[in-house]
Amino acid sequence: MTASQVVSTVVEWMPFILRGFGLNILMSVLAILIGTALGIFLGLGQLSRLRLVGAPSRLATQLFRNAPWLVLLFYCIFLMPYQVNIGGMTIVLPSWLRATIGFSFPVAANFSEIVRGAVNSVPHGQWEAAEALGYSRRATLFRIVLPQCISRMIPPWMNLYALLLTATPLSMIVGVEEALGRTQAAVQAQANAAMLLPMYLALLALFFFYTWPINRLSRALEGRFGTK
Amino acid sequence: MVGDIQAFFRDLSGSGINLTIFYDAFDFGRFVTGLGYTLLLIALSGFFSILIGAMGAAVLSLGRGPAASVIRGYVALFRNTPLIVQMYFFYFAIGSIMPVMRNEIGLAQPLIGGLAWAVISLSLYAGAFNVETFRAGIGAVHRSYEEAALALGYTPRQVFVSVTAPLALRFSFASLANNLVDLTKATTVAYAVGVTELLYVSNQIWSDSLNTIEMMNVILVIYLVLTGLVVFLINRVEAAMRLPGFGAGGAP
Numbered sequence: 441m442t443a444s445q446v447v448s449t450v451v452e453w454m455p456f457i458l459r460g461f462g463l464n465i466l467m468s469v470l471a472i473l474i475g476t477a478l479g480i481f482l483g484l485g486q487l488s489r490l491r492l493v494g495a496p497s498r499l500a501t502q503l504f505r506n507a508p509w510l511v512l513l514f515y516c517i518f519l520m521p522y523q524v525n526i527g528g529m530t531i532v533l534p535s536w537l538r539a540t541i542g543f544s545f546p547v548a549a550n551f552s553e554i555v556r557g558a559v560n561s562v563p564h565g566q567w568e569a570a571e572a573l574g575y576s577r578r579a580t581l582f583r584i585v586l587p588q589c590i591s592r593m594i595p596p597w598m599n600l601y602a603l604l605l606t607a608t609p610l611s612m613i614v615g616v617e618e619a620l621g622r623t624q625a626a627v628q629a630q631a632n633a634a635m636l637l638p639m640y641l642a643l644l645a646l647f648f649f650y651t652w653p654i655n656r657l658s659r660a661l662e663g664r665f666g667t668k
Numbered sequence: 669m670v671g672d673i674q675a676f677f678r679d680l681s682g683s684g685i686n687l688t689i690f691y692d693a694f695d696f697g698r699f700v701t702g703l704g705y706t707l708l709l710i711a712l713s714g715f716f717s718i719l720i721g722a723m724g725a726a727v728l729s730l731g732r733g734p735a736a737s738v739i740r741g742y743v744a745l746f747r748n749t750p751l752i753v754q755m756y757f758f759y760f761a762i763g764s765i766m767p768v769m770r771n772e773i774g775l776a777q778p779l780i781g782g783l784a785w786a787v788i789s790l791s792l793y794a795g796a797f798n799v800e801t802f803r804a805g806i807g808a809v810h811r812s813y814e815e816a817a818l819a820l821g822y823t824p825r826q827v828f829v830s831v832t833a834p835l836a837l838r839f840s841f842a843s844l845a846n847n848l849v850d851l852t853k854a855t856t857v858a859y860a861v862g863v864t865e866l867l868y869v870s871n872q873i874w875s876d877s878l879n880t881i882e883m884m885n886v887i888l889v890i891y892l893v894l895t896g897l898v899v900f901l902i903n904r905v906e907a908a909m910r911l912p913g914f915g916a917g918g919a920p
Contacts, residue, residue, distance in 0.1 A: 515888075
């Protein structure tokens, strides 16, 4: 096979793989939204002085942070129902949606740690100053500490998103037709060993050019929002 | 003793919790094999990733030439692409152009099998993260140590080997522990290239014995124990290598 034939074959299959990559992006966007929302509650829960809130939040954070992504993914794929009935309405949960929920748990746990880290990075003197001015603990947290945390949380949050996106091809193992699954299908359809290397290289490039700018931007922002 | 344990879990299976691995010798054997492969993956990839990380960080801090650019490119490439795609790339794409051997009964057998590719790919992946970790550790060593050593007549290379690197290693432990925990979790991806590690054998067991929930819980607990063990080991090494005045409060 000549080089131009190889390139034209890769280009020919690219729309098929790109549609799969669209699913990767969709899963990652949904999972980061769900995970961030859950993570805010878990993170603030970890900071709670109530033991009834603090201990379960810390436990859940550690559990989902230290479990392999693939194991959590298997949990959601095998143990979640295929469809749910809510008030007579039947909602079908396709495997990509169940996989997305599976990705949300580790994202929530990681974001919980980001929230905790950001709150703890605010100098303790600010809490004391607020207390001296008569602010309650809740008012200090929501009106003084958290507004400063937002800019500090953005770079690690972007890193987390990049990590999540690079985890989404794991869902191929449980049969989701995303970019990696489609690449494999394309390679099998071509039945040509010479195309294996260029096809997988193209897929690596696809992920690289999506993730790399995110990590670069995150690093640039980190320098800008950096606190001393 | 063993008989009692088996009897207990056989009784337990009657009540709905069917843990075949504790009373069925065949499932137990498979499970232990899987655990062994997981431990092997962690040990080998952990070792090679630390080696790659240390060499990469040394190149980055000693040289400015093309070697440093190669390392930077490697780190960017492996950190920004999915591990499973890298593993597929090695196993299927690179594997397809590797020479094939014949085993003793004449069947084709690839020169590098699934396990070896998994170790290579996990080492390169975790190695890229370790390069960054060690480089940050080197950055955390204050310039004054280097200047003092240079003033005492050390060559730049000697400064690196005898002063900067030992201190940098001690500053890197926290981040290194994090990377090794991630590596421990990442060994599950070897499932995709058919390495019979813990998740793979568990999948076989629950396919045969229909005890998915029980097995999922068992492997979840095992991975939590494994990551805990990795952190414990790193902390022990860190404590053993502690220098008075550094680390645990003394670090910058």
